[in-house]
Amino acid sequence: MPSKLKKNIPWVEKYRPQSINDMALPTAKIKGHKVKLNEDLKNFIEYFFKEIEQINIKNRKIRQFNRTHLEKEQKEVLKIAPEKAAILLEGPPGVGKTSIVYALANDLNMQVIETNASDTRTKANLEAKLKETVKTRGIMDYIMESKRKLILIDEVDGIYGVSDRGALPTILNLIESTQFPIILCSNEYKQNLQPIYNKIKKYEINPLPDQEILRVAKRILKEEKISDLSEEDLHLIIEKNNGDLRGTINDIQALSQGVMDKEYKDLILKLHRDSYEEIFKLIRDLFQKVRTLKEARGLTDKSDVDYNFLYKWVNENLPNFINLKNEITNAYDNLSIADEIFGRIRRNQYWSLLPYFYDLFAGGVALSKSDKSSKPGFRRVSFPRYRTSGFFAVTATEKLFTEKIQEKYNISEREIIQDFLPFLRTLCRSSRRQLKEIAEWLELDAKEKKLLK
Amino acid sequence: MSKEIPIWRVKYFPNTLEQICGREKLKGRLNSFIKSNNFPHLLLAGPEGIGKTTIATLFSKAFLGDLFNPNFRIVYADIPLTSEERKQARTEAYVSKSKIGSLAGRTITTPAFLQLKIKPFIQLKVFGGASFKILIIKNFEALGSNQQGFRRLMESYGTNCRMILITTNISSIIDPIISRCQLLIISAADYTSFKNLILDIANKESLIVKNKTIELLYRITEGKISNAIDLLQLSSINSKNVDLNKLYDNLISSQNELIRSLLLLSFKGDFSKARELSRNIQASYRYTAHEIFKLLLNELLKLPLSTFSKCKLIDLIANADFRAIDGLDSDIQVSNLIAKICYFSEFI
Structure with missing residues (x-):
């Protein structure tokens, strides 16, 4: 009886370190x-x-x-x-x-x-x-x-x-x-x-280094007397978990206690712990597979990707999947309404509006594409690169820089960034002498000089 | 001055009210205020970058004379409070019961911005023998609903401190504030004084500038003097002779030109490239969606299009701008407009 009990504990609990000295x-x-x-x-x-x-x-x-x-x-x-x-x-x-x-x-x-x-x-x-x-x-x-x-x-x-x-x-x-x-x-x-x-x-x-995880994983495999997990697969699991020891141990347990006849790699691919892969797949499915609003709803409901990010991913990848102008227009029409609704939700806490937001940004965008232009096949999915902040903000270097300018020439921060700095940049680009003169005049250091280039 | 200032716009920055280019009527009015040693609250309205703040500051300087520094302050209404300042406002809002005075044991309900940025200055007594203090509030329209709280302050502290409110957008200022102020509408400098100023600078820097070049300069900068001087300096880097071609060359890098190319790219129907460009503009100039829409509108009006298509396009921009009021992600809202212009351009 005790042995059977012990078998059912998750390995994560079973191998939880007893002393800080022998843990990873x-x-x-x-x-x-x-x-x-x-x-x-x-x-x-x-x-x-x-x-x-x-x-x-x-x-x-x-x-x-x-x-x-x-x-x-x-x-x-x-x-x-x-x-x-x-x-x-x-x-x-x-x-x-x-x-x-x-x-x-x-x-x-x-x-x-x-x-x-x-x-x-x-x-x-x-x-x-x-x-x-x-x-x-x-x-x-x-x-x-x-x-x-x-x-x-x-x-x-x-x-x-x-x-x-x-x-x-x-x-x-x-x-x-x-x-x-x-x-x-x-x-x-x-x-x-x-x-x-x-x-x-x-x-x-910081995330754990891979060697450390490998050491722990091998120890566990030895104690559990599992020998049929190849070194290659072990590396694959560790890489996929990206420094997450608990995830690695859970994966190993799932693999070794699951049905043994199935191919390991299939199983590993099914264990979606890597969130980026999940988003990539989700975006592809959304644009290439979904045919009805209901399907789109199901897709977003099932995934546990944060919708704060998901709709930015949709924004980033929209032109990769939709090419026709009128379809882009329709898609963006829906996406911008979704953004508007989301803004109202966030500002006024109208969480009951959330279903409209979901349907518009996922289904509404994906279904703007007619079947004619939807070619199956692999499309690149890219990260949302562009981040917007709702208000005007400057970095620490820019802040110091603007303060130095303000000593000599009293205009507001916004005017410096939007009007004065671009002018200084073009001026400095056209001649090195100007850059030197300006740097001397404002007593700039090397870091601030970079702003001018 | 031991060293030359390398930036002309700073070098030729006016130091007194007299040096301000053109606008003689306005200057006469301000001078009569100085002579009578009294003036009402002022509201300066006018487009961006034509010198409202410079005029207001120099006027205050002339008015207060030696007592300028302690009795003058400039406040930017569009810069939001930091989290620490907001915290400070919260802690200061409650006046302890142990304090003496009518406020003891009460909570102050003044909006945090007014409480922190404006009240401490206007409550203090005038320093020295000046008639009153002067407070300049820039971008006053950004105060929004706090304007209601501000009008009480204008009345109760009016004798101690006069306010000069500066705005680009007079329609978003509430009527009670406008009625409490003397409204001065500031326009760009007229062509003759603009020409004289440029000729003066050209003379000092030993440049050769033709009349036609100045005319063009005036037209493209819409009389904004600082931009005109910038452009003049850029064009004169390699040779002392400034002509039309050089002006055009340097124009390409200015932000208006960038916005123009954004419009043209969208007319061509190249959505991805246009979006890339709009992102670049937003990132390097820190424009919000509203600012981009406003610039797009300005550039659109300059393009040679039929009135019908212009109206259609303005409608598109207006709709996009309306959506951006509630929207969170400015990139989505701008992309939305670009996509629509791309599509619409097929029918022009």
């Missing part, structure tokens, strides 16, 4: 500087407990003072600095952010309290789960000398929408009043997490 540790950066993740994390936790102990001792004195000197002005209770109380690990999925935390807790003999995206994280729920443990140590903790705790708030970027209302302020509150170290994990930069980024240190975690 990803490299990490803080603001572009490389750091050693295991040492940094250990230091963070040790330092936290030292700090919190001192603060608790001081706070006890302050509370005593407040109780005994009621007539005097009450002193404020000390709080730990947010960057000492919590850190954020940010990196692509499957590189081992959660594993690091568990392995670390195991090494330091701590207990992990975790919440992740599968819990609804409203204010009330989060408080119920965390706040009591965070704020105070229970009576039992004193008596039994229980394990120290580590709080893991996983998938922070999944905090979203009505179901997680009020979670962010609660987390910020927790960070200020915590008695235990907090580690947050997230996959990507999210605008609404800005208050968190402002307060605490962010470790950017």
Whole structure:
């Protein structure tokens, strides 16, 4: 019975590393500087407990003072600095952010309290789960000398929408009043997490190198006694997963426990973990296969590509697939209405309009093409290269450059970028002497000179 | 001055109100304001790039004299607040109960932009013996709905600070603001004074410029002096003799010409190339969809087309512009217009 149970656990859980020293540790950066993740994390936790102990001792004195000197002005209770109380690990999925935390807790003999995206994280729920443990140590903790705790708030970027209302302020509150170290994990930069980024240190975690993944994968294959997976296929899987260890292990498990007679490669191709491939296929299907609106709807419904990006892909690739002028016109008519609707949705939160947006940008565009011009065959699908920002924005170098100009010639930033800078460029292109003179006049450095070329 | 300024447009930038090219009537009016040492709130309207801000700044300089620096400020209404500034506005909005004054314990409801950018300047007392402070607000139409909040400020702080509002688009300014201001419509410089200015520069730089060249210069730049001087400098790099051919050569690289070639490419029906060009223009000049549409409209009117097709094309641009109000992705909206022009060009 136990052996059968063990067989059914996902290998990812089965081979979750027990110690930080024997796991495939990803490299990490803080603001572009490389750091050693295991040492940094250990230091963070040790330092936290030292700090919190001192603060608790001081706070006890302050509370005593407040109780005994009621007539005097009450002193404020000390709080730990947010960057000492919590850190954020940010990196692509499957590189081992959660594993690091568990392995670390195991090494330091701590207990992990975790919440992740599968819990609804409203204010009330989060408080119920965390706040009591965070704020105070229970009576039992004193008596039994229980394990120290580590709080893991996983998938922070999944905090979203009505179901997680009020979670962010609660987390910020927790960070200020915590008695235990907090580690947050997230996959990507999210605008609404800005208050968190402002307060605490962010470790950017890089994808794992392929050799490291290969090492782990081979170890697992050896332990599971699987020998019929060829080296070539293993490389293919690793390459496709692009630094995602969890994805690789899941693929290997699916392959080796699936039906063995089928060709491996077919199976591998069916495992669409690579999102770009998925988008490529989706775009091709949309323009070349879809015949009815319903089919188009089915296609977009089934895919889990973010529609924020998908309609930009449609925009980029539209002229690759549609050639006739009147068809391009019709397609763009639909696409621009879709964009308009999407703008209204985003600005005014009219999410009930979303179905119209879907039908217009996918079906409406794809079906603008009549059957005559649709030649099957391979067409290149390109990335959306052009990014638009809704408002006027300048880069850091341009900002310095405009400030230097403004010292000598007081016009607005917009006028400099749209009117003055293009003129300077043409002037400098026509003669090197001019470039030298202008650079001297404005006291430009090499980086800013490049703007003029 | 120890060193020559290499850019003529900066070198010949006017330093006093008198040096401003042409527009004698306007200058006379402003001078009478200075003489009487008093003026009402002003609203300057006129097309882009003809010197509204320069006139307003030089006028304030002449008016305030030595007290110019502490009593003058220029604010750009079209630059949005940064996130930090917005945060600051939020924290400052609540006045603590422990403070003294009628505001204690209340929340200020003034829009953040006015609260941060305008109020701190106009609330402070006049520095020195000046009659009042002067605040210039550029691109005033960008304030949008905040204009309503602004009209109270104009009344309550009017004695302390006079405002000069500058706009290119007077129709988007609400009536109550217009009625509180003296409206001055600023046009481009007239041809004779433009000619005198160019001849003066040519004289100083020892260039040879013919009358016909100046006429053309005036026509293509629509009397915008800074652009005209730029073009003159570009044309004079290799030789001191500026003629028509050189002017035309240098015109090609200007943005109006780029927009024109965008139109012509779309007329030819080459959608992919036209889209590529429009993306380049948007990226290098940071134009929003609205700005591109406006430039396209300007160039369209110059093209030799029948009135009927022009009207049709204007209709297309207007529809695209209307859609871009709510749209998010300016590239899609511009591409939409290009596709339509490509298609329509078959019927011209």
